[in-house]
Amino acid sequence: MRALVIELRKEKRTGVIPVLLAVGILGAAYAFVSFLIRKDTLLGLPLAPMDVLLTQLYGMIMILNLFGIVVAACMVFHLEFKGSAVKKMYMLPMSVPGMYLCKFLILTVTLFAAIALENLALMKIGQSCLPQGTFEMGTLLCFTAYSFFTSMPVLSFMVLISSRFENMWVPLGVGVAGFLSGMALASSAAAVLMVHPFIVMFKPAVAMSAQPDMLAVMFAQIETLLFLGLGLWMAKNLRYE
Amino acid sequence: MDYIIATEQLTKKYKNFTSVNHVSIHVRRGSIYGFLGPNGAGKSTTMKMLLGLTAPTKGRFTIDGKQFPGDRLKILREIGSFIEAPSFYANLTGRENLDVIRRILGLRKNTIEDALELVGLSEFGDRLAKKYSLGMKQRLGLAGALLGRPPILILDEPTNGLDPSGIHEIRNLVKSLPDLYDCTVLISSHMLSEIELMADDIGILNHGRLLFEGSLDDLRHSARQAGMSADNLEDVFLSIVEQDNAARKQRAKL
Numbered sequence: 001m002r003a004l005v006i007e008l009r010k011e012k013r014t015g016v017i018p019v020l021l022a023v024g025i026l027g028a029a030y031a032f033v034s035f036l037i038r039k040d041t042l043l044g045l046p047l048a049p050m051d052v053l054l055t056q057l058y059g060m061i062m063i064l065n066l067f068g069i070v071v072a073a074c075m076v077f078h079l080e081f082k083g084s085a086v087k088k089m090y091m092l093p094m095s096v097p098g099m100y101l102c103k104f105l106i107l108t109v110t111l112f113a114a115i116a117l118e119n120l121a122l123m124k125i126g127q128s129c130l131p132q133g134t135f136e137m138g139t140l141l142c143f144t145a146y147s148f149f150t151s152m153p154v155l156s157f158m159v160l161i162s163s164r165f166e167n168m169w170v171p172l173g174v175g176v177a178g179f180l181s182g183m184a185l186a187s188s189a190a191a192v193l194m195v196h197p198f199i200v201m202f203k204p205a206v207a208m209s210a211q212p213d214m215l216a217v218m219f220a221q222i223e224t225l226l227f228l229g230l231g232l233w234m235a236k237n238l239r240y241e
Numbered sequence: 242m243d244y245i246i247a248t249e250q251l252t253k254k255y256k257n258f259t260s261v262n263h264v265s266i267h268v269r270r271g272s273i274y275g276f277l278g279p280n281g282a283g284k285s286t287t288m289k290m291l292l293g294l295t296a297p298t299k300g301r302f303t304i305d306g307k308q309f310p311g312d313r314l315k316i317l318r319e320i321g322s323f324i325e326a327p328s329f330y331a332n333l334t335g336r337e338n339l340d341v342i343r344r345i346l347g348l349r350k351n352t353i354e355d356a357l358e359l360v361g362l363s364e365f366g367d368r369l370a371k372k373y374s375l376g377m378k379q380r381l382g383l384a385g386a387l388l389g390r391p392p393i394l395i396l397d398e399p400t401n402g403l404d405p406s407g408i409h410e411i412r413n414l415v416k417s418l419p420d421l422y423d424c425t426v427l428i429s430s431h432m433l434s435e436i437e438l439m440a441d442d443i444g445i446l447n448h449g450r451l452l453f454e455g456s457l458d459d460l461r462h463s464a465r466q467a468g469m470s471a472d473n474l475e476d477v478f479l480s481i482v483e484q485d486n487a488a489r490k491q492r493a494k495l
Contacts, residue, residue: 006344013332079332083370088328088385091292093317094345 003094007102010085016075017110023068024114027061028121034060035125047208049134053126054143054210061118062205063179065151066198069111070175073158074168076103081166100235104159104228111155112148119144139210146212147204149220153197154178156227163231164238194219197227245270245393245425246291251300253286253449260286262449263300268427268442271419275440276429279482283449284429285325288397291427292322304393318346321391323399327382331371335362335381338370339388348389356384359414375402383411394418396428400435408435415439433478445478447485 011017034057035042042052080086089099119140126135157178162171182198186206193199194216200223203216246268253261261283268274278284289295291302293309293316301308304316329338339353357363360380365373370381379402386394396415400408416439418424430436436443437457445453453460457474464477 002344006341009337009344010330010333010341012337079330083331084326084328085330086328087294087324088342090294091317091320091322091324092342092345093314 003098004102004105007099007106010079011076011106014075014079016072016079017106019072019075020068020107020110020114021117023064024117027064027114027118030060030064031057031118031121031125035129039129043131049130050126050136050139051208051210053122053130053135054140055204055207057122058147059205062147062151062201065111065114065118065147066154066179066201067175068114069107069151069155070158070172070179072107072110073155073162074171074175076107076159077162077171078168081168097232097235100159100163100231101228103163104156104231107155107159108152111151115144115148115151119147142212143204143210146217149217149224150200150203153220153223153227154201156224156231157197160227160231160234163235191215195223197223242267243270244268246274246302246304246427248287248291248302249300251287251290251302252298253283253290253295254298259449261290261297264446264449264451265300266444266451266454268425270425271423272441273415273419273426273428273439275436275443276427276446277431277433277436277443277478278429278446279431281448282431282446284431284446285397286449287446288322288324288395288427288429291395292320292324293317294324319391320393320395321386321388322395323382323386324395324397326401327378327385329370329378329381329385332369334367334369335373335377335384336366338381339366339384342385342388346389352389355390356388359387360384361410376404376407379403380407380411383414390422390424392424394424394426394428396426398429398431400430412439433475437474445481447482448489450485452481452485 042056043049045052045056080089089096123140126140158171158175161174165171178198182196182202185193185196186199186202200216200220203213207213244267246266248264248266250263250265251261252259252263264287276284276287286295290297291304293313305319307316309316330341333341335357336353339356343350343352354363357366360383362377362380362384365377370378373381379399383399386396399415400411403411412435415426415428418426428436428440440457442456443460444451453463460474460477469477469480
């Protein structure tokens, strides 16, 4: 708990938390505006109203989330490298893997808050704009969890990458490359491509159904834990020389 | 003798380069130990090993009877350190930077003001660290090392970047520390003239090898024995280093 408080204090004036919250607000605003403008076109699609609500707006929301994660992950370790603060941390009686875990947790909770904001907007739209009796709260909650879980591999991967490079342009470049390659390959049916964390995040956005793809969820959980474990191991064993 | 820091054949190799070569230093409790050597002599690497920042290739050391890596956290709790350049969070003020360290060390709040006052940074405590001048960053780094008045201080060239009056001030501060609160200081420099004014004992390092260890009087004595003038210790230091360099070249030729 103390490590978490210290970590939150370190992030003062960095914009790590505001950037993800801003993404959440922006995503929610996009959902409102987009549905308002395209309501008739969207509801005219040959899809169930809940599928329209959850899958047709998620593409842009997901891209916002993705860039929010990339930027926040870059910033969360840049603050350690700028001014060589991380060197001081190694000289203090504290757990460096603990610091890594706290950064991971802060980003996870903030991302969850952003996704919650976006889905609150979807809930409001669903209750007020979908045909009477077609809004399903359970489906929305299920999709919220699905979009959160499939976003986590990118977060876990980006925290790992940004923790290993002092130059912030490297993780930022990796993030952009991940986005472009993920977008190019996301619609492929080959399950093996889901080892690419960005493709997993794209899965709910390219699907036509709001029903979670359990294979993607499984890949997401394995990758999240794998990158987190790798990051913790590196934080413990590959130290500053 | 009661040594608070003792190294035994400490060695650090990077591929084909030996940065620290079988160094055995002995730092007396409550003393100021000056670690001297030209740039690249291995002073910082030795200090980094003492702080667990880099693992020794060979040899071992004890700090207050404790050993790395088993007692890492206990050792770091006793040491205030300043290695190479000052390390700080650019997005935080001086005070907030010290508060982060204070929280990690579990110290009381008033230790921040104490440390800022010791290094003469009290009036700039609320300025963002990224807006500090080089000298102020140096002082902030020192304040971080002095926070909570730790029993051991490891300072690597702490006067780098300071103006003459700043150097004088920090030198006087370091000199007063053992009397002020009973601590031991291991300080490095490449200037004997600086170390001469504050250290009780010195160790001279060149190309990773410890050429001399003892008190300043011992150094004067061995200078006289070697037929050198003991009046100017800077010259003594330089000639010791030059002799070692010449011997190295000779060995390399053979």
